[in-house]
Amino acid sequence: MAISHQNHPETLAIHAGQRFDPSTGSIVTPIHQTAAFQFEDARHAEGIFLLKDLKEGQHGNVYSRMSNPTVSQFEERISALEGGIGSVSFASGMAAVASSILNICRVGDNIVASRNLYGGVSNLFQNIFADFGIECRFVDHNDPENFRKQVDANTRLFWGETLPNPLLNVFPIGEVAKIADELGLPLFIDNTCATPALCRPFEHGAHVVVHSATKYICGHGTTIGGVVVDSGNFDWAAHGERLPMMMREDPSMHGLKWAEKFGKMGYLVKLRVTQLRDMGASLAPMNAFLLTNGLETLHLRMEKHCENASKVARFLANHPKVNFVKYPQLSDGNTKRWADAYMGGKYGGMVGVDVKGAMKGGQTVTENLKLFYHVANIGDVRSMAIHPASTTHSQIPSEMRAKAGITDGYVRLCIGTEHADDLIADLDQALSKISV
Numbered sequence: 001m002a003i004s005h006q007n008h009p010e011t012l013a014i015h016a017g018q019r020f021d022p023s024t025g026s027i028v029t030p031i032h033q034t035a036a037f038q039f040e041d042a043r044h045a046e047g048i049f050l051l052k053d054l055k056e057g058q059h060g061n062v063y064s065r066m067s068n069p070t071v072s073q074f075e076e077r078i079s080a081l082e083g084g085i086g087s088v089s090f091a092s093g094m095a096a097v098a099s100s101i102l103n104i105c106r107v108g109d110n111i112v113a114s115r116n117l118y119g120g121v122s123n124l125f126q127n128i129f130a131d132f133g134i135e136c137r138f139v140d141h142n143d144p145e146n147f148r149k150q151v152d153a154n155t156r157l158f159w160g161e162t163l164p165n166p167l168l169n170v171f172p173i174g175e176v177a178k179i180a181d182e183l184g185l186p187l188f189i190d191n192t193c194a195t196p197a198l199c200r201p202f203e204h205g206a207h208v209v210v211h212s213a214t215k216y217i218c219g220h221g222t223t224i225g226g227v228v229v230d231s232g233n234f235d236w237a238a239h240g241e242r243l244p245m246m247m248r249e250d251p252s253m254h255g256l257k258w259a260e261k262f263g264k265m266g267y268l269v270k271l272r273v274t275q276l277r278d279m280g281a282s283l284a285p286m287n288a289f290l291l292t293n294g295l296e297t298l299h300l301r302m303e304k305h306c307e308n309a310s311k312v313a314r315f316l317a318n319h320p321k322v323n324f325v326k327y328p329q330l331s332d333g334n335t336k337r338w339a340d341a342y343m344g345g346k347y348g349g350m351v352g353v354d355v356k357g358a359m360k361g362g363q364t365v366t367e368n369l370k371l372f373y374h375v376a377n378i379g380d381v382r383s384m385a386i387h388p389a390s391t392t393h394s395q396i397p398s399e400m401r402a403k404a405g406i407t408d409g410y411v412r413l414c415i416g417t418e419h420a421d422d423l424i425a426d427l428d429q430a431l432s433k434i435s436v
Protein backbone atom coordinates (compact mmCIF):
# COMPACT_ATOMS: atom_id res chain seq x y z
CA MET A 1 0.00 0.00 0.00
CA ALA A 2 1.59 3.31 -1.13
CA ILE A 3 0.93 5.53 1.83
CA SER A 4 2.97 8.53 2.91
CA HIS A 5 2.61 11.17 5.58
CA GLN A 6 1.91 13.60 2.72
CA ASN A 7 -1.50 11.98 2.23
CA HIS A 8 -4.57 13.79 3.53
CA PRO A 9 -5.69 12.97 7.09
CA GLU A 10 -8.83 11.15 5.88
CA THR A 11 -6.58 8.83 3.85
CA LEU A 12 -4.10 8.31 6.69
CA ALA A 13 -7.01 7.46 9.02
CA ILE A 14 -7.76 4.43 6.86
CA HIS A 15 -4.35 3.33 5.58
CA ALA A 16 -1.51 4.43 7.88
CA GLY A 17 0.14 1.52 9.65
CA GLN A 18 -2.11 -1.03 7.90
CA ARG A 19 -0.42 -4.41 7.72
CA PHE A 20 -1.62 -6.70 4.96
CA ASP A 21 -1.21 -10.28 6.15
CA PRO A 22 0.45 -12.27 3.31
CA SER A 23 -0.13 -15.63 4.98
CA THR A 24 -3.94 -15.31 4.90
CA GLY A 25 -4.66 -12.40 2.54
CA SER A 26 -6.51 -10.62 5.33
CA ILE A 27 -6.61 -6.88 4.56
CA VAL A 28 -7.45 -6.03 8.16
CA THR A 29 -4.53 -6.37 10.55
CA PRO A 30 -5.20 -9.45 12.69
CA ILE A 31 -5.58 -9.29 16.46
CA HIS A 32 -2.26 -10.74 17.59
CA GLN A 33 -3.61 -12.22 20.80
CA THR A 34 -0.28 -13.46 22.13
CA ALA A 35 1.77 -12.69 25.20
CA ALA A 36 5.18 -13.50 23.72
CA PHE A 37 7.04 -13.66 20.40
CA GLN A 38 9.51 -16.31 19.19
CA PHE A 39 13.14 -15.16 18.80
CA GLU A 40 14.90 -16.11 15.55
CA ASP A 41 18.04 -17.22 17.39
CA ALA A 42 20.17 -16.36 20.41
CA ARG A 43 21.82 -13.35 18.69
CA HIS A 44 18.41 -11.93 17.80
CA ALA A 45 17.22 -12.36 21.39
CA GLU A 46 20.34 -10.70 22.79
CA GLY A 47 20.10 -7.80 20.32
CA ILE A 48 16.51 -7.07 21.21
CA PHE A 49 17.30 -6.94 24.90
CA LEU A 50 20.11 -4.48 24.19
CA LEU A 51 17.67 -2.34 22.13
CA LYS A 52 19.83 -2.92 19.03
CA ASP A 53 16.87 -3.66 16.81
CA LEU A 54 15.03 -0.36 17.10
CA LYS A 55 13.09 0.74 14.05
CA GLU A 56 11.42 4.15 14.38
CA GLY A 57 11.31 3.75 18.12
CA GLN A 58 9.56 0.38 17.97
CA HIS A 59 11.07 -2.25 20.16
CA GLY A 60 11.41 -5.61 18.36
CA ASN A 61 8.54 -7.76 19.58
CA VAL A 62 9.40 -9.71 22.73
CA TYR A 63 6.40 -9.61 24.99
CA SER A 64 3.06 -7.80 24.56
CA ARG A 65 3.61 -5.68 27.64
CA MET A 66 6.11 -3.69 25.53
CA SER A 67 4.86 -4.06 21.97
CA ASN A 68 2.55 -6.09 19.75
CA PRO A 69 1.90 -5.79 15.99
CA THR A 70 -1.82 -4.97 16.40
CA VAL A 71 -0.92 -2.29 18.93
CA SER A 72 1.88 -0.98 16.69
CA GLN A 73 -0.61 -0.49 13.88
CA PHE A 74 -2.74 1.73 16.12
CA GLU A 75 0.37 3.64 17.21
CA GLU A 76 1.51 4.25 13.63
CA ARG A 77 -1.92 5.44 12.58
CA ILE A 78 -2.44 7.94 15.38
CA SER A 79 1.08 9.26 15.01
CA ALA A 80 0.49 9.77 11.25
CA LEU A 81 -2.74 11.62 12.03
CA GLU A 82 -1.07 13.88 14.56
CA GLY A 83 1.97 14.37 12.31
CA GLY A 84 4.36 12.93 14.90
CA ILE A 85 7.47 10.74 14.67
CA GLY A 86 5.97 7.91 16.71
CA SER A 87 3.78 7.05 19.64
CA VAL A 88 3.39 4.72 22.60
CA SER A 89 -0.05 3.51 23.64
CA PHE A 90 -1.38 2.72 27.11
CA ALA A 91 -4.22 0.85 28.81
CA SER A 92 -6.15 4.10 29.45
CA GLY A 93 -5.96 7.83 28.95
CA MET A 94 -5.03 8.25 32.62
CA ALA A 95 -2.13 5.80 32.22
CA ALA A 96 -0.94 7.75 29.16
CA VAL A 97 -1.13 11.07 31.04
CA ALA A 98 0.68 9.73 34.13
CA SER A 99 3.39 7.90 32.18
CA SER A 100 4.04 10.80 29.80
CA ILE A 101 4.99 12.91 32.84
CA LEU A 102 6.71 10.29 35.00
CA ASN A 103 8.97 9.64 31.99
CA ILE A 104 10.74 12.95 32.61
CA CYS A 105 9.75 14.02 36.16
CA ARG A 106 10.87 12.75 39.54
CA VAL A 107 10.71 13.80 43.17
CA GLY A 108 11.59 17.49 43.59
CA ASP A 109 10.43 18.44 40.08
CA ASN A 110 7.43 20.55 39.12
CA ILE A 111 5.14 21.07 36.14
CA VAL A 112 3.00 24.07 35.15
CA ALA A 113 -0.52 23.22 33.96
CA SER A 114 -3.67 25.03 32.94
CA ARG A 115 -6.30 25.11 35.68
CA ASN A 116 -8.92 23.94 33.17
CA LEU A 117 -8.38 20.22 32.93
CA TYR A 118 -10.45 17.04 32.99
CA GLY A 119 -11.18 16.37 36.72
CA GLY A 120 -9.31 13.04 36.85
CA VAL A 121 -6.17 14.67 35.48
CA SER A 122 -6.49 17.63 37.91
CA ASN A 123 -6.70 15.19 40.79
CA LEU A 124 -3.68 13.21 39.54
CA PHE A 125 -1.63 16.40 39.23
CA GLN A 126 -2.76 17.97 42.50
CA ASN A 127 -2.92 15.00 44.87
CA ILE A 128 -1.32 11.84 43.50
CA PHE A 129 1.78 13.48 42.02
CA ALA A 130 2.16 15.46 45.28
CA ASP A 131 2.67 12.11 47.04
CA PHE A 132 5.42 11.35 44.50
CA GLY A 133 7.08 14.68 45.39
CA ILE A 134 6.11 16.22 42.03
CA GLU A 135 4.39 19.60 42.36
CA CYS A 136 1.82 20.93 39.90
CA ARG A 137 1.49 24.71 39.60
CA PHE A 138 -1.95 25.49 38.16
CA VAL A 139 -2.43 28.69 36.16
CA ASP A 140 -5.22 30.53 34.34
CA HIS A 141 -4.40 29.99 30.65
CA ASN A 142 -6.41 33.04 29.65
CA ASP A 143 -3.15 34.92 30.13
CA PRO A 144 -0.44 32.70 28.57
CA GLU A 145 2.28 34.66 30.39
CA ASN A 146 1.07 33.00 33.62
CA PHE A 147 3.00 29.92 32.49
CA ARG A 148 6.30 31.80 32.38
CA LYS A 149 5.70 33.31 35.82
CA GLN A 150 5.58 29.87 37.50
CA VAL A 151 8.79 28.44 36.02
CA ASP A 152 11.88 27.74 38.11
CA ALA A 153 14.98 25.57 37.72
CA ASN A 154 13.00 22.40 38.56
CA THR A 155 10.17 22.94 36.07
CA ARG A 156 10.08 20.12 33.52
CA LEU A 157 7.06 20.77 31.27
CA PHE A 158 3.92 22.77 30.47
CA TRP A 159 0.51 21.09 30.18
CA GLY A 160 -2.87 22.08 28.68
CA GLU A 161 -5.98 20.62 27.02
CA THR A 162 -6.91 21.85 23.54
CA LEU A 163 -10.63 21.91 24.36
CA PRO A 164 -10.95 21.63 28.13
CA ASN A 165 -13.79 19.58 29.47
CA PRO A 166 -16.33 20.73 30.77
CA LEU A 167 -15.81 24.50 30.29
CA LEU A 168 -14.70 24.42 26.63
CA ASN A 169 -12.40 27.45 26.98
CA VAL A 170 -9.89 26.70 24.20
CA PHE A 171 -6.18 26.60 25.14
CA PRO A 172 -3.74 29.09 23.54
CA ILE A 173 -1.42 26.43 22.08
CA GLY A 174 0.73 28.73 19.92
CA GLU A 175 1.13 31.40 22.61
CA VAL A 176 2.22 28.94 25.31
CA ALA A 177 4.41 26.97 22.86
CA LYS A 178 6.32 30.18 22.12
CA ILE A 179 7.04 30.69 25.83
CA ALA A 180 7.99 27.00 26.17
CA ASP A 181 10.47 27.35 23.28
CA GLU A 182 12.01 30.46 24.82
CA LEU A 183 12.56 28.58 28.10
CA GLY A 184 13.62 25.26 26.56
CA LEU A 185 10.63 23.36 27.99
CA PRO A 186 8.31 20.92 26.19
CA LEU A 187 4.59 21.77 25.87
CA PHE A 188 2.34 18.73 26.33
CA ILE A 189 -1.20 18.96 24.95
CA ASP A 190 -4.08 16.65 25.84
CA ASN A 191 -5.91 16.62 22.49
CA THR A 192 -8.69 14.23 23.58
CA CYS A 193 -11.70 16.47 23.02
CA ALA A 194 -10.52 18.15 19.82
CA THR A 195 -8.89 15.08 18.17
CA PRO A 196 -6.52 15.43 15.18
CA ALA A 197 -9.61 15.86 12.98
CA LEU A 198 -10.07 19.37 14.42
CA CYS A 199 -6.64 20.30 15.74
CA ARG A 200 -3.07 19.11 15.13
CA PRO A 201 -1.24 20.71 18.06
CA PHE A 202 2.23 20.08 16.54
CA GLU A 203 1.37 22.49 13.71
CA HIS A 204 1.02 25.18 16.38
CA GLY A 205 4.24 24.43 18.22
CA ALA A 206 3.26 21.79 20.82
CA HIS A 207 5.91 19.12 21.41
CA VAL A 208 4.03 16.10 22.80
CA VAL A 209 0.36 15.13 22.40
CA VAL A 210 -1.56 12.84 24.74
CA HIS A 211 -5.01 11.30 24.19
CA SER A 212 -7.64 9.43 26.04
CA ALA A 213 -8.40 7.17 23.05
CA THR A 214 -11.50 6.03 24.95
CA LYS A 215 -13.42 9.06 23.63
CA TYR A 216 -13.70 10.21 20.01
CA ILE A 217 -10.85 8.02 18.75
CA CYS A 218 -12.79 4.93 19.76
CA GLY A 219 -16.08 6.67 19.04
CA HIS A 220 -18.39 3.86 20.07
CA GLY A 221 -17.98 3.68 23.84
CA THR A 222 -16.50 0.17 23.73
CA THR A 223 -12.87 0.55 24.79
CA ILE A 224 -10.56 2.23 27.29
CA GLY A 225 -7.16 3.30 25.92
CA GLY A 226 -4.61 6.09 25.74
CA VAL A 227 -1.66 7.18 23.66
CA VAL A 228 1.33 9.57 23.73
CA VAL A 229 2.70 11.02 20.46
CA ASP A 230 6.03 12.84 20.07
CA SER A 231 6.30 15.58 17.42
CA GLY A 232 10.06 15.16 16.94
CA ASN A 233 10.33 18.95 17.36
CA PHE A 234 11.84 18.93 20.81
CA ASP A 235 15.57 18.35 21.05
CA TRP A 236 15.72 16.19 24.19
CA ALA A 237 19.53 15.96 24.11
CA ALA A 238 20.07 19.72 23.77
CA HIS A 239 17.82 20.28 26.80
CA GLY A 240 19.51 17.66 28.96
CA GLU A 241 20.21 20.15 31.73
CA ARG A 242 16.55 21.12 31.89
CA LEU A 243 15.43 17.49 31.67
CA PRO A 244 18.04 15.48 33.59
CA MET A 245 16.10 12.21 33.33
CA MET A 246 16.70 12.23 29.58
CA MET A 247 20.48 12.66 29.89
CA ARG A 248 21.53 10.99 33.13
CA GLU A 249 23.07 7.50 33.06
CA ASP A 250 20.02 5.32 33.61
CA PRO A 251 20.77 2.32 35.84
CA SER A 252 17.59 0.62 34.60
CA MET A 253 19.13 0.27 31.10
CA HIS A 254 22.87 -0.45 31.33
CA GLY A 255 23.57 3.18 32.29
CA LEU A 256 22.65 4.59 28.89
CA LYS A 257 21.59 8.21 28.37
CA TRP A 258 18.29 8.11 26.51
CA ALA A 259 18.55 11.36 24.58
CA GLU A 260 22.20 10.82 23.69
CA LYS A 261 21.67 7.25 22.49
CA PHE A 262 18.36 7.69 20.64
CA GLY A 263 18.28 11.42 19.72
CA LYS A 264 14.79 12.58 18.75
CA MET A 265 13.36 9.14 19.55
CA GLY A 266 14.83 9.23 23.06
CA TYR A 267 11.63 10.29 24.82
CA LEU A 268 9.50 7.59 23.13
CA VAL A 269 12.06 4.81 23.57
CA LYS A 270 12.37 5.66 27.24
CA LEU A 271 8.58 5.81 27.55
CA ARG A 272 8.22 2.33 26.07
CA VAL A 273 11.09 0.82 27.95
CA THR A 274 10.76 2.35 31.38
CA GLN A 275 7.01 3.04 31.56
CA LEU A 276 5.56 0.06 29.66
CA ARG A 277 8.27 -2.43 30.57
CA ASP A 278 8.52 -1.41 34.21
CA MET A 279 5.08 0.03 35.08
CA GLY A 280 3.13 -2.19 32.69
CA ALA A 281 -0.08 -0.28 31.84
CA SER A 282 -0.13 -1.73 28.29
CA LEU A 283 -2.89 -1.51 25.71
CA ALA A 284 -4.37 -4.95 24.94
CA PRO A 285 -4.28 -6.07 21.27
CA MET A 286 -8.07 -6.46 21.12
CA ASN A 287 -8.48 -2.90 22.37
CA ALA A 288 -5.91 -1.60 19.87
CA PHE A 289 -7.92 -3.30 17.11
CA LEU A 290 -11.13 -1.54 18.22
CA LEU A 291 -9.37 1.82 18.50
CA THR A 292 -7.88 1.46 15.01
CA ASN A 293 -11.37 0.74 13.66
CA GLY A 294 -12.56 3.88 15.41
CA LEU A 295 -9.85 6.01 13.77
CA GLU A 296 -11.08 4.99 10.31
CA THR A 297 -14.26 7.05 10.71
CA LEU A 298 -12.93 9.77 13.03
CA HIS A 299 -13.13 12.57 10.46
CA LEU A 300 -16.65 11.69 9.37
CA ARG A 301 -17.90 11.47 12.93
CA MET A 302 -16.23 14.71 14.06
CA GLU A 303 -17.82 16.56 11.15
CA LYS A 304 -21.26 15.40 12.28
CA HIS A 305 -20.57 15.92 16.02
CA CYS A 306 -19.60 19.54 15.28
CA GLU A 307 -22.53 20.20 12.94
CA ASN A 308 -25.04 18.80 15.45
CA ALA A 309 -23.43 20.54 18.45
CA SER A 310 -23.57 23.89 16.66
CA LYS A 311 -27.32 23.43 15.94
CA VAL A 312 -28.02 22.35 19.53
CA ALA A 313 -26.02 25.25 20.99
CA ARG A 314 -27.87 27.80 18.87
CA PHE A 315 -31.23 26.27 19.84
CA LEU A 316 -30.37 26.35 23.55
CA ALA A 317 -29.06 29.92 23.41
CA ASN A 318 -32.60 31.12 22.62
CA HIS A 319 -34.48 28.84 25.02
CA PRO A 320 -36.48 30.52 27.84
CA LYS A 321 -35.36 27.89 30.40
CA VAL A 322 -31.66 28.55 29.71
CA ASN A 323 -29.44 31.11 31.48
CA PHE A 324 -26.38 30.71 29.26
CA VAL A 325 -24.70 28.36 26.82
CA LYS A 326 -21.01 27.53 26.55
CA TYR A 327 -19.91 26.62 23.04
CA PRO A 328 -16.74 28.07 21.49
CA GLN A 329 -18.61 29.21 18.38
CA LEU A 330 -20.98 31.32 20.50
CA SER A 331 -18.38 32.76 22.86
CA ASP A 332 -16.44 35.93 22.35
CA GLY A 333 -12.97 37.03 23.31
CA ASN A 334 -10.13 34.54 23.68
CA THR A 335 -12.14 31.31 23.43
CA LYS A 336 -13.60 32.17 20.00
CA ARG A 337 -10.29 33.62 18.79
CA TRP A 338 -8.29 30.56 19.87
CA ALA A 339 -10.95 28.14 18.60
CA ASP A 340 -10.72 29.80 15.19
CA ALA A 341 -6.91 29.76 15.32
CA TYR A 342 -6.45 26.17 16.52
CA MET A 343 -9.57 24.20 15.55
CA GLY A 344 -9.94 25.33 11.94
CA GLY A 345 -13.41 26.86 12.20
CA LYS A 346 -14.95 23.84 13.94
CA TYR A 347 -15.99 23.95 17.56
CA GLY A 348 -16.24 20.39 18.85
CA GLY A 349 -19.02 18.07 19.93
CA MET A 350 -19.60 19.28 23.50
CA VAL A 351 -22.01 21.94 24.67
CA GLY A 352 -22.37 23.34 28.19
CA VAL A 353 -25.70 24.78 29.27
CA ASP A 354 -26.73 26.52 32.50
CA VAL A 355 -30.44 25.98 33.01
CA LYS A 356 -32.99 27.79 35.20
CA GLY A 357 -33.72 26.26 38.60
CA ALA A 358 -30.05 25.78 39.61
CA MET A 359 -29.26 22.32 41.10
CA LYS A 360 -32.84 21.05 40.76
CA GLY A 361 -33.12 22.39 37.21
CA GLY A 362 -29.90 20.67 36.11
CA GLN A 363 -30.96 17.35 37.62
CA THR A 364 -34.45 17.67 36.09
CA VAL A 365 -32.91 17.94 32.63
CA THR A 366 -30.59 14.94 32.95
CA GLU A 367 -33.41 12.84 34.44
CA ASN A 368 -35.92 13.65 31.74
CA LEU A 369 -33.76 13.32 28.63
CA LYS A 370 -34.83 10.24 26.68
CA LEU A 371 -32.37 10.01 23.78
CA PHE A 372 -29.34 11.23 25.73
CA TYR A 373 -27.63 8.66 27.95
CA HIS A 374 -27.04 9.86 31.51
CA VAL A 375 -23.37 8.85 31.85
CA ALA A 376 -19.90 10.04 32.86
CA ASN A 377 -18.36 9.64 29.43
CA ILE A 378 -17.82 11.69 26.30
CA GLY A 379 -16.96 11.18 22.64
CA ASP A 380 -19.45 8.48 21.70
CA VAL A 381 -21.77 8.34 18.65
CA ARG A 382 -24.60 8.36 21.24
CA SER A 383 -25.53 11.68 22.82
CA MET A 384 -24.77 11.89 26.54
CA ALA A 385 -25.46 14.29 29.39
CA ILE A 386 -24.24 14.81 32.93
CA HIS A 387 -24.90 17.35 35.70
CA PRO A 388 -21.39 18.08 37.09
CA ALA A 389 -22.50 19.88 40.31
CA SER A 390 -24.24 16.74 41.63
CA THR A 391 -21.80 14.16 40.17
CA THR A 392 -18.26 14.72 38.83
CA HIS A 393 -17.73 18.00 40.74
CA SER A 394 -19.95 17.36 43.78
CA GLN A 395 -16.97 17.19 46.18
CA ILE A 396 -16.08 20.83 45.42
CA PRO A 397 -17.98 23.44 47.52
CA SER A 398 -20.67 25.28 45.54
CA GLU A 399 -18.93 28.68 45.76
CA MET A 400 -15.61 27.32 44.48
CA ARG A 401 -17.40 25.44 41.73
CA ALA A 402 -19.17 28.60 40.61
CA LYS A 403 -15.83 30.49 40.59
CA ALA A 404 -14.44 27.77 38.32
CA GLY A 405 -17.44 28.32 36.01
CA ILE A 406 -19.38 25.20 36.97
CA THR A 407 -22.64 26.66 38.23
CA ASP A 408 -25.32 24.58 39.98
CA GLY A 409 -27.52 24.53 36.88
CA TYR A 410 -24.68 23.57 34.49
CA VAL A 411 -25.29 20.49 32.33
CA ARG A 412 -22.59 19.06 30.07
CA LEU A 413 -23.94 17.70 26.82
CA CYS A 414 -21.89 15.53 24.55
CA ILE A 415 -23.64 15.67 21.22
CA GLY A 416 -23.71 12.44 19.20
CA THR A 417 -24.25 11.74 15.54
CA GLU A 418 -28.04 11.24 15.65
CA HIS A 419 -30.28 13.63 13.68
CA ALA A 420 -30.00 17.11 15.22
CA ASP A 421 -33.78 17.66 15.14
CA ASP A 422 -34.35 14.60 17.34
CA LEU A 423 -31.79 15.83 19.87
CA ILE A 424 -33.31 19.31 19.93
CA ALA A 425 -36.81 17.90 20.44
CA ASP A 426 -35.52 15.75 23.32
CA LEU A 427 -33.80 18.73 24.98
CA ASP A 428 -36.91 20.87 24.52
CA GLN A 429 -39.16 18.35 26.27
CA ALA A 430 -36.63 17.86 29.13
CA LEU A 431 -36.27 21.63 29.63
CA SER A 432 -40.06 22.01 29.70
CA LYS A 433 -40.09 19.85 32.89
CA ILE A 434 -38.20 22.55 34.84
CA SER A 435 -40.70 24.39 37.00
CA VAL A 436 -39.57 27.98 37.64
Ligand SMILES: Cc1ncc(COP(=O)(O)O)c(C=O)c1O
Binds near residue numbers: 211
Ligand atom coordinates in the same frame (compact mmCIF):
# COMPACT_ATOMS: atom_id res chain seq x y z
C1 LIG B 1 -9.38 15.23 28.47
C2 LIG B 1 -9.24 13.88 29.11
N1 LIG B 1 -8.00 13.40 29.33
C3 LIG B 1 -7.82 12.19 29.92
C4 LIG B 1 -8.90 11.41 30.30
C5 LIG B 1 -8.66 10.07 30.95
O1 LIG B 1 -8.90 9.07 30.03
P1 LIG B 1 -9.41 7.57 30.37
O2 LIG B 1 -10.80 7.68 30.90
O3 LIG B 1 -9.31 6.88 29.05
O4 LIG B 1 -8.46 7.01 31.37
C6 LIG B 1 -10.20 11.87 30.07
C7 LIG B 1 -11.36 11.06 30.49
O5 LIG B 1 -12.49 11.51 30.51
C8 LIG B 1 -10.37 13.14 29.46
O6 LIG B 1 -11.60 13.65 29.21
